[in-house]
Amino acid sequence: MFSSSGSLARRLRGGIARLRRSLRVQLVSWVVLTLAGAICVNLYLSFRSATAAAQLVADRTLLASARVIAEAVHVDHSGSVEVEIPPAALEMFDTGFGDQVFYRVTTPWGNLLSGYPDLPTPLVALKGEDLTFRDHGIRALMLDHPVVGLGGDGTIAVTVGVTHGSQYAIRRQLWLSGFANQLALVLLAGLVTIIGLQRGLSPILRLRDAVRQRGRDRLDPFPTSMVQTELQPLVHALNDHMESVQNQMAAQRRFVANAAHQLRTPLALIATQAAVAAREVDIRQRDEALQALQKSTRQVTRLAGQLLALSRAEPGNLxxxxxxxxxxxxxxxxxxxxxxxxxxxxxxxxxxxxxxxxxxxxxxxxxxxxxxxxxxxxxxxxxxxxxxxxxxxxxxxxxxxxxxxxxxxxxxxxxxxxxxxxxxxxxxxxxxxxxxxxxxxxxxxxxxxxxxxxxxxxxxxxxxxxxxxx
Ligand SMILES: Nc1ncnc2c1ncn2[C@@H]1O[C@H](COP(=O)(O)OP(=O)(O)O)[C@@H](O)[C@H]1O
Ligand SMILES: [Mg+2]
Incomplete structure (x- = not known):
């Protein structure tokens, strides 16, 4: 149980290490990371512009509604101010999102003519503002409107507020459709990049296969044109290395041939001297022949020792x-x-x-x-x-x-x-x-x-x- 989970963890670690070494994974990660960043920025920017557009639409409607209401205010012959709210002023908010509309009409002296007395009023005229009314978040706008025959400064104030349903729906729709387009573009760019990457990497894979398929004795250079310019130094280095291996191998072959030649001469001499000594019957002459044999043997031994020393001294051998x-x-x-x-x-x-x-x-x-x-x-x-x-x-x-x-x-x-x-x-x-x-x-x-x-x-x-x- 333990060993199998241990080996699974090891394999997982090995897999992750391989992935991190993979050039393809590295490049794709960079592309994906960049695109993800671009998507996040896009999400934020398109949200802001969708919000602004939806507010503009809401404010225009509020202004239109306030105008219609203001137009309906009139002063009768007895001097009293009257208003009868036209249904169209409120119906323009009926866009199927169940929004609630609130309004308030006041005289220059602050008396309520119609609507909700406690409806909050935006600070600046003609400018939409987000307010709260009776636990509803609303968008409200206030309009100062001159009425003929009115005393005071001659203007009435009309405030219209509406809940956010329609405004948010417009915002969502604008945002989503803009975002969907951008997302499609980004995904397309990612796909094209990955295909380009795949194609860009294929010369390296071809080079790898070419190296793998080579026999051990084939050391001729690879054509540098088989990879892109940036990778050509790699092929040059590979070729240089193969050339030096080739030279080294040639030197080794020469050395072995020379060494064999050098050993053959004294060995042939030893064979002759041994034969002479074996034939000799006179003790003294046989002694001489044996001494000559010993001398030749010492020579060969020295030569063998030198060959050994040389191979030891060669760089990389020991x-x-x-x-x-x-x-x-x-x-x-x-x-x-x-x-x-x-x-x-x-x-x-x-x-x-x-x-x-x-x-x-x-x-x-x-x-x-x-x-x-x-x-x-x-x-x-x-x-x-x-x-x-x-x-x-x-x-x-x-x-x-x-x-x-x-x-x-x-x-x-x-x-x-x-x-x-x-x-x-x-x-x-x-x-x-x-x-x-x-x-x-x-x-x-x-x-x-x-x-x-x-x-x-x-x-x-x-x-x-x-x-x-x-
Ligand atoms: N001390 C020396 N005086 C004169 N010639 C020398 C001397 N040392 C080396 N040489 C010359 O250099 C050659 C190469 O020397 P070496 O590599 O030791 O090989 P070897 O002594 O087996 O011939 C020798 O054959 C010899 O001609
Ligand atoms: Mg010498």
């Missing part, structure tokens, strides 16, 4: 781990591991340690960065040379410098050596061309910069700057 790493101690431990190798090659490996330098970044990848730079320096420096590594902090950056006394890299190739599988022509030393590509990915993802310069002794100087950590 969530970047933001360790706080001391670059100086990291570099020292890399140098300790590699010192024996340097000794074997007869290279003087030096470390200029400027104390702890904290950087934020993935510690493993920062290790790869240092290893690859130092490995290159050792590899390409001939025996008897020297490699100097320095770590220090400068303003807001951590600086790592690796300088060697090798052949250096010609200016024109300094950009290309960072490309995957790129090696300077004529490089004899074994390698895959992946080292500097890894270095650049790591530097990029740590938000740093890298420069290749001429070393003091003619070799290469690599300068890496990374943002300082906390």
């Amino acid at each position: 969530r970047p781990r933001l360790d706080n790493t001391d670059l100086a101690s990291l570099t020292r431990s890399v140098l300790e591991n590699i010192a024996e190798e340097a000794l074997k090659r007869g290279i003087d490996l030096g470390f200029d340690n400027g104390g702890p330098v904290n950087v934020t970044g993935d510690a493993t990848m920062l290790g790869e960065l240092v290893v690859n730079l130092v490995d290159n320096a050792l590899r390409y420096t001939p025996p008897g040379g020297s490699v100097t590594v320095a770590v220090k902090s400068l303003q807001n950056t951590a600086i790592l410098m690796v300088e060697d006394t090798g052949p250096g890299i010609p200016e024109g190739e300094r950009a290309q050596v960072f490309e995957r599988f790129y090696r300077v022509m004529g490089t004899q030393t074994e390698g895959s061309g992946l080292g500097l590509a890894i270095v650049r990915e790591v530097v990029d993802s740590a938000g740093g910069t890298i420069e290749l310069r001429d070393g003091k002794a003619g070799g290469l100087l690599v300068r890496v700057a990374l943002p300082l950590g906390q």
Whole structure:
């Protein structure tokens, strides 16, 4: 019971959330809201004008009636004032709404000639006024009328009042008919807007269907003409995105092909060396063959390790781990591991340690960065040379410098050596061309910069700057 009502509430909430996200619902709501506002204003304005029109009609009738009554007042030869109310004066209010009519005729001296003595009189002559008489709401009008032969100021006052039945009926009718016309117009406008909206939205729906129907491998651009001008930036952005995905996929394919090619050569060598070792009967020669086999295996292992490092360093492949790493101690431990190798090659490996330098970044990848730079320096420096590594902090950056006394890299190739599988022509030393590509990915993802310069002794100087950590 609870779970079903809970899920109903969830579904309802989900439905409402979807509706609020719907562009169509949003646009229609705005249109409906505007129209509703227009209808309310219209209701008020047409009510006011209907009221005014109905009052005008009522006041005219009251005036006509008062005139007819006033005309009937006369002074006879003996000088006394007389009035006989003509039936027509009252019959003009008989419009089928059961209205009651009241009147009062008074002399200049305030004496009642005819009618209700207590009928209230409007303050201003000839101007209709809403008053209350014996619990009836009435519309009343007063007329001053001159009578020949009368003393005083020569005018009698005629007041006529009538209940509101007919006036309100006229008002209602005027109001309703005006309002009905406007309502019909507004509804028509709403309908046309909704149809227009539907038509306006249809290109988006077509675009959606076109995107849905595409196969995974189809990345050619959508024609921008399929949507309205305002939406074309969206299609442009979609096309740009697909193009970058396409480029990325091409790069991936090239990389996989290169990697397979790079792995195939040493693996074929390993197979040959294994076959030779298996055939060899002389123990010493077999030993030599096995050592060569071990060396090739190490090479393949290193290459596989580099491929792995590269795929890890690629943006988006791993969530970047933001360790706080001391670059100086990291570099020292890399140098300790590699010192024996340097000794074997007869290279003087030096470390200029400027104390702890904290950087934020993935510690493993920062290790790869240092290893690859130092490995290159050792590899390409001939025996008897020297490699100097320095770590220090400068303003807001951590600086790592690796300088060697090798052949250096010609200016024109300094950009290309960072490309995957790129090696300077004529490089004899074994390698895959992946080292500097890894270095650049790591530097990029740590938000740093890298420069290749001429070393003091003619070799290469690599300068890496990374943002300082906390
Ligand atoms: N310290 C250096 N001195 C001279 N040349 C270098 C140095 N480091 C890199 N290079 C050149 O740059 C190329 C690319 O280096 P890298 O990407 O590490 O690949 P690899 O070392 O596997 O060839 C190398 O083949 C080499 O020609
Ligand atoms: Mg290298």
